Amino acid sequence: MGGNRRHSLYGDPRGVVLAAMDECAAFGTVTARSPVIATPAMGAAQRRFANAALVLESELDPPALLAALKRTEREFGRRPGQRWGDRVLDCDIILWSGGAWRSKTLAIPHPAFAERRFVLDPACAIAPGWRTPPHGLTLAHHQARLTRPRPLPR
Numbered sequence: 001m002g003g004n005r006r007h008s009l010y011g012d013p014r015g016v017v018l019a020a021m022d023e024c025a026a027f028g029t030v031t032a033r034s035p036v037i038a039t040p041a042m043g044a045a046q047r048r049f050a051n052a053a054l055v056l057e058s059e060l061d062p063p064a065l066l067a068a069l070k071r072t073e074r075e076f077g078r079r080p081g082q083r084w085g086d087r088v089l090d091c092d093i094i095l096w097s098g099g100a101w102r103s104k105t106l107a108i109p110h111p112a113f114a115e116r117r118f119v120l121d122p123a124c125a126i127a128p129g130w131r132t133p134p135h136g137l138t139l140a141h142h143q144a145r146l147t148r149p150r151p152l153p154r
Contacts, residue, residue, distance in 0.1 A: 002051035002118060003089040004041065007077060013050035014038075020076060020089050021054055027068050028058030034122035042118075044085045053094070053122035062101045062108055066093055094119055100133045109133060114142040 001020050003013045010019040014036045021033055032055040039049045058065055069091035076089040094110045101108040109132050113119045120143040123130070128140035 001053070001089065001091045002039070002049045003076075003087055004045055004047040004049040005086050005088045007088055010076075013047075016076065016089055017050045017052050020072060020091065021052060023072050023075075024054060024056055024069075027060055027065060028056050031055045031057055032126040034125040037118070037122050037125075039118040039121075043083070045087075047086055049118060051118045051122055053119070053126060055127060062093055062096055062098075062106055063103065066106050069093070094123065095130060095132060115146065117143075117146060120146060 001017055003016045003020075005016075006012055007016045007019075010016045017036050021030065024030055034053040036050050036052045039051050041047055041049065056065075060068065073089045073091055078088050078090070092110055093106070093108055094113045096108045110119070113123075114132075120139060124139050124143045128138060128143075130139050131137065132139065132142065
């Protein structure tokens with residue numbers, strides 16, 4: 001989860017993310033929480049983001065959990081807007097213990113998770129050994145692939 005706009009009740013983006021992590025306990029048991037990490041803005045966004053990850057044990061299936069997360073975003077003041085723009089809160093399901101999930105509105109694992117440090121850095125802080133479908137690489141492997149130095153072309 002992440003955000004880069006202030007909230008009248010929760011304050012700066014870090015406070016928003018911490019409050020949203022607390023709210024997720026309503027959907028099950030939060031068994032791990034990453035630190036909140038500051039990350040650069042992407043796309044149309046103008047401000048740095050605060051990002052974090054959590055592990056949630058829930059009886060909700062992925063579509064029901066996604067609906068609950070989107071409802072939480074709206075309750076925190078998220079409004080429809082520009083893709084990749086500034087936002088109070090963004091919540092996504094990146095991985096699921098049940099493996100892969102595909103529907104018209106949801107893809108697990110998240111299609112771009114392995115290309116995003118703002119996802120991998122917090123996720124690796126709490127679950128570096130989590131294996132991802134379909135190839136079984138761990139989150140730590142994905143992070144290493146993304147962050148390792150590459151040789152310069154000759």
